[in-house]
Amino acid sequence: MNxxxxxxxxxxxxxxxxxxxxxxMAYHLLQRDRAGAARLGQSLGxxxxxxxxxxxxxxxxxxxxxxxxxxPQRDASLLCVVEMPADLAVMEQTHSYRxxxxxxxxxxxxxxxxxxxxxxxxxxxxxxxxGVVAEVILATNFTNEGEATAHYVGEVLxxxxxxxxxIARGVPVGGExxxxxxxxxxxxxxERRSL
Amino acid sequence: MNTxxxxxxxxxxxxxxxxWRETSLIVETFTRDHGRLPLMAKGARRPGSAVRGxxxxxxxxxxxxxxxxxxxxxxxxxxxxxxxxxGGIGLLCGYYLNELLLRLLPREDAHPILxxxxxxxxxxxxxxxxxxxxxxxxxxxxxxxLGYGLTLDVVAGSxxxxxxxxxxxxxxxxxxxEADGEMGDSATPGSALTGRALLAMAHDDFSDADTLxxxxxxxxxxxxxxxxxxxxxxxxxxxELQEL
Ligand SMILES: [Zn+2]
Numbered sequence: 001m002n003x004x005x006x007x008x009x010x011x012x013x014x015x016x017x018x019x020x021x022x023x024x025m026a027y028h029l030l031q032r033d034r035a036g037a038a039r040l041g042q043s044l045g046x047x048x049x050x051x052x053x054x055x056x057x058x059x060x061x062x063x064x065x066x067x068x069x070x071x072p073q074r075d076a077s078l079l080c081v082v083e084m085p086a087d088l089a090v091m092e093q094t095h096s097y098r099x100x101x102x103x104x105x106x107x108x109x110x111x112x113x114x115x116x117x118x119x120x121x122x123x124x125x126x127x128x129x130x131g132v133v134a135e136v137i138l139a140t141n142f143t144n145e146g147e148a149t150a151h152y153v154g155e156v157l158x159x160x161x162x163x164x165x166x167i168a169r170g171v172p173v174g175g176e177x178x179x180x181x182x183x184x185x186x187x188x189x190x191e192r193r194s195l
Numbered sequence: 196m197n198t199x200x201x202x203x204x205x206x207x208x209x210x211x212x213x214x215w216r217e218t219s220l221i222v223e224t225f226t227r228d229h230g231r232l233p234l235m236a237k238g239a240r241r242p243g244s245a246v247r248g249x250x251x252x253x254x255x256x257x258x259x260x261x262x263x264x265x266x267x268x269x270x271x272x273x274x275x276x277x278x279x280x281x282g283g284i285g286l287l288c289g290y291y292l293n294e295l296l297l298r299l300l301p302r303e304d305a306h307p308i309l310x311x312x313x314x315x316x317x318x319x320x321x322x323x324x325x326x327x328x329x330x331x332x333x334x335x336x337x338x339x340x341l342g343y344g345l346t347l348d349v350v351a352g353s354x355x356x357x358x359x360x361x362x363x364x365x366x367x368x369x370x371x372x373e374a375d376g377e378m379g380d381s382a383t384p385g386s387a388l389t390g391r392a393l394l395a396m397a398h399d400d401f402s403d404a405d406t407l408x409x410x411x412x413x414x415x416x417x418x419x420x421x422x423x424x425x426x427x428x429x430x431x432x433x434x435e436l437q438e439l
Pocket of ligand 1: 055057059061069
Protein backbone atom coordinates (compact mmCIF):
# COMPACT_ATOMS: atom_id res chain seq x y z
CA MET A 1 0.00 0.00 0.00
CA ASN A 2 1.42 3.43 -0.92
CA UNK A 3 1.64 6.21 1.74
CA UNK A 4 -1.45 8.02 0.42
CA UNK A 5 -3.66 4.95 0.61
CA UNK A 6 -2.18 4.21 4.00
CA UNK A 7 -3.16 7.67 5.27
CA UNK A 8 -6.70 7.35 3.87
CA UNK A 9 -7.06 3.94 5.44
CA UNK A 10 -5.78 5.30 8.78
CA UNK A 11 -8.26 8.21 8.77
CA UNK A 12 -11.13 5.78 8.27
CA UNK A 13 -10.80 4.52 11.84
CA UNK A 14 -12.46 7.75 13.01
CA UNK A 15 -16.16 7.27 13.82
CA UNK A 16 -18.47 8.26 10.98
CA UNK A 17 -15.64 8.65 8.42
CA UNK A 18 -16.22 6.70 5.23
CA UNK A 19 -13.79 6.26 2.32
CA UNK A 20 -14.88 9.51 0.59
CA UNK A 21 -14.50 11.70 3.69
CA UNK A 22 -11.17 10.06 4.48
CA UNK A 23 -9.92 10.84 0.98
CA UNK A 24 -11.04 14.47 1.30
CA MET A 25 -9.30 14.82 4.65
CA ALA A 26 -6.09 13.28 3.31
CA TYR A 27 -5.95 15.66 0.31
CA HIS A 28 -6.70 18.61 2.54
CA LEU A 29 -3.90 17.72 4.94
CA LEU A 30 -1.32 17.09 2.20
CA GLN A 31 -2.17 19.93 -0.13
CA ARG A 32 -3.76 22.77 1.82
CA ASP A 33 -2.33 22.53 5.29
CA ARG A 34 0.96 20.70 5.52
CA ALA A 35 1.97 22.54 8.72
CA GLY A 36 -1.32 21.58 10.34
CA ALA A 37 -0.83 18.00 9.22
CA ALA A 38 2.63 17.90 10.81
CA ARG A 39 1.16 19.28 14.03
CA LEU A 40 -1.59 16.66 13.95
CA GLY A 41 0.88 13.83 13.47
CA GLN A 42 3.11 15.10 16.23
CA SER A 43 0.38 15.73 18.80
CA LEU A 44 -1.12 12.33 18.12
CA GLY A 45 2.21 10.69 18.86
CA UNK A 46 2.76 12.75 22.01
CA UNK A 47 -0.78 12.14 23.28
CA UNK A 48 -0.49 8.40 22.74
CA UNK A 49 2.81 8.31 24.54
CA UNK A 50 1.99 10.57 27.49
CA UNK A 51 -1.72 10.26 28.28
CA UNK A 52 -3.27 7.59 30.42
CA UNK A 53 -6.50 7.14 32.36
CA UNK A 54 -6.50 8.98 35.69
CA UNK A 55 -6.43 6.39 38.45
CA UNK A 56 -9.30 8.16 40.21
CA UNK A 57 -11.65 9.77 37.66
CA UNK A 58 -10.77 7.73 34.55
CA UNK A 59 -10.29 10.79 32.25
CA UNK A 60 -7.06 11.25 30.34
CA UNK A 61 -4.14 12.74 32.20
CA UNK A 62 -0.37 12.87 32.06
CA UNK A 63 0.10 12.16 35.74
CA UNK A 64 -1.20 9.12 37.53
CA UNK A 65 -3.81 11.34 39.19
CA UNK A 66 -5.19 14.34 37.29
CA UNK A 67 -5.11 17.93 38.54
CA UNK A 68 -8.79 18.03 39.39
CA UNK A 69 -8.65 14.84 41.43
CA UNK A 70 -5.51 16.05 43.25
CA UNK A 71 -7.00 19.48 44.08
CA PRO A 72 -7.64 20.08 47.80
CA GLN A 73 -10.26 22.71 46.81
CA ARG A 74 -12.71 20.08 45.71
CA ASP A 75 -15.14 18.20 47.92
CA ALA A 76 -13.91 14.60 48.00
CA SER A 77 -17.12 13.37 49.65
CA LEU A 78 -19.13 13.89 46.43
CA LEU A 79 -18.59 11.77 43.31
CA CYS A 80 -20.45 12.64 40.11
CA VAL A 81 -20.61 9.87 37.47
CA VAL A 82 -20.85 10.97 33.82
CA GLU A 83 -20.63 9.11 30.51
CA MET A 84 -18.07 11.17 28.59
CA PRO A 85 -15.47 13.93 29.14
CA ALA A 86 -17.78 16.36 27.29
CA ASP A 87 -20.41 15.75 29.99
CA LEU A 88 -17.86 16.60 32.67
CA ALA A 89 -16.95 19.81 30.82
CA VAL A 90 -20.54 21.00 30.60
CA MET A 91 -21.16 20.09 34.25
CA GLU A 92 -18.16 22.23 35.21
CA GLN A 93 -19.68 25.16 33.30
CA THR A 94 -22.58 25.21 35.77
CA HIS A 95 -20.17 26.32 38.54
CA SER A 96 -22.63 24.69 40.91
CA TYR A 97 -20.75 21.50 41.64
CA ARG A 98 -17.49 21.35 43.59
CA UNK A 99 -17.16 17.59 44.07
CA UNK A 100 -15.19 14.92 42.23
CA UNK A 101 -16.01 13.09 38.99
CA UNK A 102 -15.84 9.67 37.50
CA UNK A 103 -16.01 9.38 33.70
CA UNK A 104 -17.29 6.02 32.42
CA UNK A 105 -16.06 6.58 28.83
CA UNK A 106 -19.30 5.06 27.58
CA UNK A 107 -22.60 3.61 28.76
CA UNK A 108 -24.19 0.20 29.12
CA UNK A 109 -25.66 -0.71 25.72
CA UNK A 110 -26.65 -4.38 25.50
CA UNK A 111 -27.41 -4.32 21.78
CA UNK A 112 -23.96 -2.88 21.06
CA UNK A 113 -22.38 -5.52 23.27
CA UNK A 114 -21.30 -2.99 25.92
CA UNK A 115 -21.79 -4.33 29.44
CA UNK A 116 -20.11 -3.98 32.83
CA UNK A 117 -16.97 -5.76 31.63
CA UNK A 118 -16.48 -3.51 28.59
CA UNK A 119 -17.05 -0.41 30.79
CA UNK A 120 -14.76 -1.70 33.53
CA UNK A 121 -17.40 -0.91 36.16
CA UNK A 122 -15.22 -2.60 38.80
CA UNK A 123 -12.94 0.47 38.72
CA UNK A 124 -15.86 2.78 39.53
CA UNK A 125 -17.10 0.47 42.29
CA UNK A 126 -13.65 0.45 43.89
CA UNK A 127 -13.39 4.25 43.49
CA UNK A 128 -16.77 4.88 45.16
CA UNK A 129 -15.91 2.60 48.06
CA UNK A 130 -12.74 4.48 49.05
CA GLY A 131 -14.29 5.43 52.39
CA VAL A 132 -14.17 9.19 51.67
CA VAL A 133 -16.99 9.35 49.12
CA ALA A 134 -20.27 9.88 50.99
CA GLU A 135 -22.60 10.36 48.01
CA VAL A 136 -22.48 9.26 44.39
CA ILE A 137 -24.45 11.45 41.96
CA LEU A 138 -25.45 9.63 38.76
CA ALA A 139 -25.38 12.10 35.87
CA THR A 140 -25.56 9.72 32.90
CA ASN A 141 -27.73 10.73 29.95
CA PHE A 142 -31.52 10.43 30.00
CA THR A 143 -31.48 7.91 27.18
CA ASN A 144 -32.39 4.25 27.64
CA GLU A 145 -28.67 3.40 27.79
CA GLY A 146 -27.95 6.18 30.30
CA GLU A 147 -30.87 5.01 32.44
CA ALA A 148 -29.75 1.38 32.36
CA THR A 149 -26.26 2.49 33.37
CA ALA A 150 -27.56 4.66 36.23
CA HIS A 151 -29.85 1.91 37.46
CA TYR A 152 -27.17 -0.77 37.67
CA VAL A 153 -24.40 1.43 39.02
CA GLY A 154 -26.90 2.71 41.58
CA GLU A 155 -27.99 -0.78 42.65
CA VAL A 156 -24.43 -2.06 43.02
CA LEU A 157 -23.29 0.94 45.06
CA UNK A 158 -26.38 0.89 47.26
CA UNK A 159 -25.77 -2.74 48.21
CA UNK A 160 -22.27 -1.65 49.24
CA UNK A 161 -23.72 0.97 51.55
CA UNK A 162 -22.97 4.05 49.41
CA UNK A 163 -25.59 6.82 49.25
CA UNK A 164 -26.68 7.26 45.63
CA UNK A 165 -28.67 9.99 43.89
CA UNK A 166 -29.72 10.70 40.28
CA ILE A 167 -29.78 14.18 38.74
CA ALA A 168 -33.33 15.42 38.19
CA ARG A 169 -34.95 15.90 34.80
CA GLY A 170 -37.88 17.95 33.67
CA VAL A 171 -39.00 21.14 32.00
CA PRO A 172 -35.95 23.30 31.22
CA VAL A 173 -35.29 26.43 33.24
CA GLY A 174 -36.97 29.35 31.49
CA GLY A 175 -38.90 26.83 29.42
CA GLU A 176 -42.57 27.19 28.59
CA UNK A 177 -44.78 24.11 28.64
CA UNK A 178 -46.13 24.90 25.20
CA UNK A 179 -42.65 24.62 23.68
CA UNK A 180 -41.34 21.69 25.72
CA UNK A 181 -40.91 18.40 23.90
CA UNK A 182 -43.66 15.87 24.58
CA UNK A 183 -41.41 13.18 26.06
CA UNK A 184 -39.92 15.54 28.64
CA UNK A 185 -43.35 16.83 29.58
CA UNK A 186 -44.80 13.31 29.90
CA UNK A 187 -41.95 12.19 32.13
CA UNK A 188 -42.13 15.40 34.19
CA UNK A 189 -45.73 14.46 34.93
CA UNK A 190 -44.74 10.92 35.96
CA GLU A 191 -41.93 12.25 38.18
CA ARG A 192 -43.88 15.16 39.71
CA ARG A 193 -43.07 15.99 43.31
CA SER A 194 -45.33 17.11 46.14
CA LEU A 195 -44.99 20.65 47.48
CA MET B 196 -41.43 -1.89 -8.46
CA ASN B 197 -39.60 1.24 -9.58
CA THR B 198 -42.02 3.72 -8.11
CA UNK B 199 -40.94 5.72 -5.12
CA UNK B 200 -43.23 4.80 -2.24
CA UNK B 201 -44.27 6.91 0.71
CA UNK B 202 -45.79 5.81 3.98
CA UNK B 203 -47.01 8.24 6.60
CA UNK B 204 -47.62 7.93 10.33
CA UNK B 205 -47.26 4.18 10.58
CA UNK B 206 -47.37 2.69 14.09
CA UNK B 207 -43.90 1.51 15.01
CA UNK B 208 -41.13 1.15 17.57
CA UNK B 209 -37.40 1.77 17.35
CA UNK B 210 -35.53 -1.47 18.08
CA UNK B 211 -32.01 -0.06 17.82
CA UNK B 212 -30.04 2.74 16.19
CA UNK B 213 -26.54 2.75 14.72
CA UNK B 214 -24.52 5.89 13.95
CA TRP B 215 -24.09 6.45 10.22
CA ARG B 216 -21.62 8.90 8.66
CA GLU B 217 -21.02 12.12 10.58
CA THR B 218 -24.56 13.12 11.50
CA SER B 219 -26.98 10.35 10.51
CA LEU B 220 -28.47 7.24 12.05
CA ILE B 221 -29.57 3.87 10.76
CA VAL B 222 -32.76 3.14 12.66
CA GLU B 223 -33.98 -0.43 12.95
CA THR B 224 -37.74 -0.09 13.35
CA PHE B 225 -40.48 -2.62 14.00
CA THR B 226 -43.64 -1.36 12.33
CA ARG B 227 -47.05 -2.95 12.66
CA ASP B 228 -47.88 -3.25 8.97
CA HIS B 229 -44.43 -3.43 7.35
CA GLY B 230 -42.55 -5.50 9.90
CA ARG B 231 -38.91 -4.94 10.73
CA LEU B 232 -37.69 -2.07 8.61
CA PRO B 233 -34.29 -0.37 8.66
CA LEU B 234 -34.55 3.35 7.93
CA MET B 235 -31.92 6.00 7.34
CA ALA B 236 -32.48 9.10 9.49
CA LYS B 237 -30.47 11.83 7.79
CA GLY B 238 -28.99 14.43 10.12
CA ALA B 239 -30.61 12.81 13.16
CA ARG B 240 -27.43 13.24 15.21
CA ARG B 241 -27.21 17.01 14.66
CA PRO B 242 -27.76 18.90 17.93
CA GLY B 243 -30.92 20.65 16.70
CA SER B 244 -32.48 17.59 15.04
CA ALA B 245 -36.23 17.35 15.57
CA VAL B 246 -36.20 13.54 15.68
CA ARG B 247 -33.07 13.16 17.84
CA GLY B 248 -34.96 12.77 21.11
CA UNK B 249 -37.90 10.95 19.54
CA UNK B 250 -36.01 8.00 18.04
CA UNK B 251 -35.85 6.18 21.35
CA UNK B 252 -36.52 2.49 21.84
CA UNK B 253 -39.58 1.29 23.82
CA UNK B 254 -41.79 4.26 22.91
CA UNK B 255 -44.79 3.94 20.60
CA UNK B 256 -44.13 6.16 17.57
CA UNK B 257 -45.82 7.24 14.36
CA UNK B 258 -43.15 6.75 11.69
CA UNK B 259 -43.04 8.07 8.12
CA UNK B 260 -40.64 7.05 5.36
CA UNK B 261 -40.15 7.04 1.63
CA UNK B 262 -37.89 5.39 -0.90
CA UNK B 263 -37.64 2.39 -3.13
CA UNK B 264 -34.27 0.95 -2.20
CA UNK B 265 -33.66 -1.58 0.52
CA UNK B 266 -32.69 1.22 2.91
CA UNK B 267 -35.54 3.71 2.95
CA UNK B 268 -35.37 7.24 4.31
CA UNK B 269 -37.10 8.26 7.50
CA UNK B 270 -39.14 11.39 6.84
CA UNK B 271 -40.76 11.84 10.25
CA UNK B 272 -41.24 10.31 13.68
CA UNK B 273 -43.70 11.41 16.33
CA UNK B 274 -44.10 10.35 19.90
CA UNK B 275 -47.44 8.61 20.47
CA UNK B 276 -47.06 8.86 24.23
CA UNK B 277 -49.27 7.34 26.84
CA UNK B 278 -46.48 5.27 28.30
CA UNK B 279 -43.83 5.77 30.96
CA UNK B 280 -40.18 5.10 30.10
CA UNK B 281 -38.77 1.70 30.96
CA GLY B 282 -36.49 1.53 33.96
CA GLY B 283 -34.39 -0.95 35.90
CA ILE B 284 -34.88 -4.65 35.18
CA GLY B 285 -37.78 -3.86 32.82
CA LEU B 286 -35.37 -1.90 30.64
CA LEU B 287 -32.95 -4.82 30.40
CA CYS B 288 -35.87 -7.12 29.51
CA GLY B 289 -36.84 -4.63 26.81
CA TYR B 290 -33.38 -4.92 25.26
CA TYR B 291 -33.78 -8.69 25.30
CA LEU B 292 -37.08 -8.48 23.39
CA ASN B 293 -35.50 -6.12 20.86
CA GLU B 294 -32.52 -8.39 20.35
CA LEU B 295 -34.83 -11.36 19.75
CA LEU B 296 -36.74 -9.38 17.12
CA LEU B 297 -33.55 -8.12 15.46
CA ARG B 298 -32.10 -11.62 15.25
CA LEU B 299 -35.21 -13.61 14.36
CA LEU B 300 -37.57 -11.36 12.37
CA PRO B 301 -36.90 -11.21 8.64
CA ARG B 302 -37.00 -7.72 7.10
CA GLU B 303 -40.20 -6.23 5.71
CA ASP B 304 -42.37 -9.11 6.76
CA ALA B 305 -45.53 -7.81 8.46
CA HIS B 306 -46.52 -9.37 11.80
CA PRO B 307 -49.35 -7.19 13.14
CA ILE B 308 -50.34 -9.68 15.85
CA LEU B 309 -46.78 -9.93 17.11
CA UNK B 310 -46.50 -6.14 16.96
CA UNK B 311 -49.52 -5.77 19.22
CA UNK B 312 -48.07 -8.37 21.60
CA UNK B 313 -44.79 -6.47 21.66
CA UNK B 314 -46.53 -3.15 22.41
CA UNK B 315 -48.55 -4.82 25.15
CA UNK B 316 -45.45 -6.45 26.68
CA UNK B 317 -43.48 -3.18 26.67
CA UNK B 318 -46.41 -1.44 28.36
CA UNK B 319 -46.56 -4.15 31.03
CA UNK B 320 -42.79 -3.84 31.60
CA UNK B 321 -43.18 -0.06 31.97
CA UNK B 322 -45.86 -0.68 34.60
CA UNK B 323 -43.34 -2.72 36.55
CA UNK B 324 -45.14 -6.05 36.24
CA UNK B 325 -43.33 -9.30 37.05
CA UNK B 326 -40.96 -9.89 34.16
CA UNK B 327 -40.62 -13.70 33.81
CA UNK B 328 -44.24 -14.47 32.77
CA UNK B 329 -44.15 -11.56 30.30
CA UNK B 330 -40.93 -12.81 28.69
CA UNK B 331 -42.10 -16.44 28.39
CA UNK B 332 -45.40 -15.37 26.90
CA UNK B 333 -43.66 -13.12 24.35
CA UNK B 334 -41.08 -15.78 23.42
CA UNK B 335 -43.88 -18.26 22.75
CA UNK B 336 -45.85 -15.72 20.69
CA UNK B 337 -42.73 -14.89 18.68
CA UNK B 338 -41.94 -18.53 17.86
CA UNK B 339 -45.54 -19.18 16.91
CA UNK B 340 -45.69 -16.06 14.72
CA LEU B 341 -42.49 -17.03 12.94
CA GLY B 342 -44.25 -20.19 11.85
CA TYR B 343 -42.31 -22.74 13.84
CA GLY B 344 -45.59 -24.56 14.47
CA LEU B 345 -45.35 -24.89 18.20
CA THR B 346 -48.27 -27.08 19.19
CA LEU B 347 -48.16 -27.68 22.91
CA ASP B 348 -51.51 -29.31 23.64
CA VAL B 349 -51.42 -32.15 21.09
CA VAL B 350 -49.05 -35.14 21.01
CA ALA B 351 -47.00 -35.19 17.79
CA GLY B 352 -47.78 -38.11 15.51
CA SER B 353 -50.64 -39.64 17.45
CA UNK B 354 -52.72 -36.44 17.49
CA UNK B 355 -53.92 -37.18 21.00
CA UNK B 356 -54.79 -34.30 23.30
CA UNK B 357 -52.24 -33.68 26.08
CA UNK B 358 -53.62 -34.88 29.46
CA UNK B 359 -53.40 -32.82 32.67
CA UNK B 360 -51.87 -35.68 34.62
CA UNK B 361 -49.59 -37.00 31.85
CA UNK B 362 -45.81 -36.73 31.49
CA UNK B 363 -44.24 -35.54 28.26
CA UNK B 364 -41.13 -34.16 26.68
CA UNK B 365 -40.47 -31.93 23.69
CA UNK B 366 -38.27 -32.62 20.69
CA UNK B 367 -37.34 -29.53 18.66
CA UNK B 368 -38.80 -29.59 15.12
CA UNK B 369 -40.99 -32.52 16.15
CA UNK B 370 -43.15 -31.57 19.10
CA UNK B 371 -44.65 -33.02 22.24
CA UNK B 372 -44.14 -36.74 22.86
CA GLU B 373 -45.36 -38.99 25.64
CA ALA B 374 -42.68 -39.76 28.22
CA ASP B 375 -43.63 -43.42 28.47
CA GLY B 376 -43.63 -43.81 24.70
CA GLU B 377 -40.99 -45.76 22.81
CA MET B 378 -38.56 -42.79 22.70
CA GLY B 379 -38.73 -42.09 26.43
CA ASP B 380 -35.08 -42.88 27.10
CA SER B 381 -33.61 -40.66 24.41
CA ALA B 382 -35.35 -37.50 25.63
CA THR B 383 -32.96 -34.59 26.19
CA PRO B 384 -32.18 -34.33 29.91
CA GLY B 385 -34.13 -31.55 31.55
CA SER B 386 -36.77 -31.57 28.85
CA ALA B 387 -39.43 -33.32 30.95
CA LEU B 388 -42.75 -31.49 30.84
CA THR B 389 -45.96 -32.10 32.75
CA GLY B 390 -49.28 -32.17 30.95
CA ARG B 391 -50.52 -29.49 33.29
CA ALA B 392 -47.66 -27.12 32.34
CA LEU B 393 -48.07 -27.79 28.60
CA LEU B 394 -51.79 -27.02 28.72
CA ALA B 395 -51.17 -23.85 30.72
CA MET B 396 -48.56 -22.68 28.15
CA ALA B 397 -50.94 -23.49 25.31
CA HIS B 398 -53.46 -21.18 27.01
CA ASP B 399 -50.79 -18.50 27.52
CA ASP B 400 -51.13 -18.85 31.28
CA PHE B 401 -47.77 -18.43 33.01
CA SER B 402 -49.12 -17.63 36.47
CA ASP B 403 -48.00 -20.93 38.03
CA ALA B 404 -44.36 -21.15 39.24
CA ASP B 405 -43.99 -24.73 38.01
CA THR B 406 -45.27 -23.85 34.53
CA LEU B 407 -42.91 -20.89 34.48
CA UNK B 408 -39.87 -23.01 35.34
CA UNK B 409 -40.69 -25.61 32.67
CA UNK B 410 -41.45 -22.91 30.10
CA UNK B 411 -38.10 -21.26 30.78
CA UNK B 412 -36.20 -24.46 29.97
CA UNK B 413 -38.30 -25.17 26.90
CA UNK B 414 -38.03 -21.62 25.49
CA UNK B 415 -34.28 -21.52 26.12
CA UNK B 416 -33.86 -24.71 24.11
CA UNK B 417 -36.11 -23.59 21.27
CA UNK B 418 -34.52 -20.15 20.99
CA UNK B 419 -31.02 -21.59 21.05
CA UNK B 420 -32.02 -23.84 18.18
CA UNK B 421 -33.61 -21.10 16.06
CA UNK B 422 -30.80 -18.63 16.80
CA UNK B 423 -28.37 -21.22 15.48
CA UNK B 424 -26.41 -21.27 18.72
CA UNK B 425 -25.68 -17.51 18.63
CA UNK B 426 -25.35 -15.97 22.08
CA UNK B 427 -27.70 -13.12 22.97
CA UNK B 428 -25.69 -10.09 24.12
CA UNK B 429 -28.57 -8.75 26.24
CA UNK B 430 -28.69 -12.04 28.17
CA UNK B 431 -24.93 -12.11 28.70
CA UNK B 432 -24.94 -8.52 29.97
CA UNK B 433 -27.92 -9.09 32.25
CA UNK B 434 -26.10 -12.05 33.82
CA GLU B 435 -22.89 -10.00 34.20
CA LEU B 436 -24.82 -7.15 35.83
CA GLN B 437 -26.38 -9.53 38.32
CA GLU B 438 -22.91 -10.78 39.23
CA LEU B 439 -21.60 -7.30 40.12
ZN1 LIG C 1 -8.83 12.47 37.77
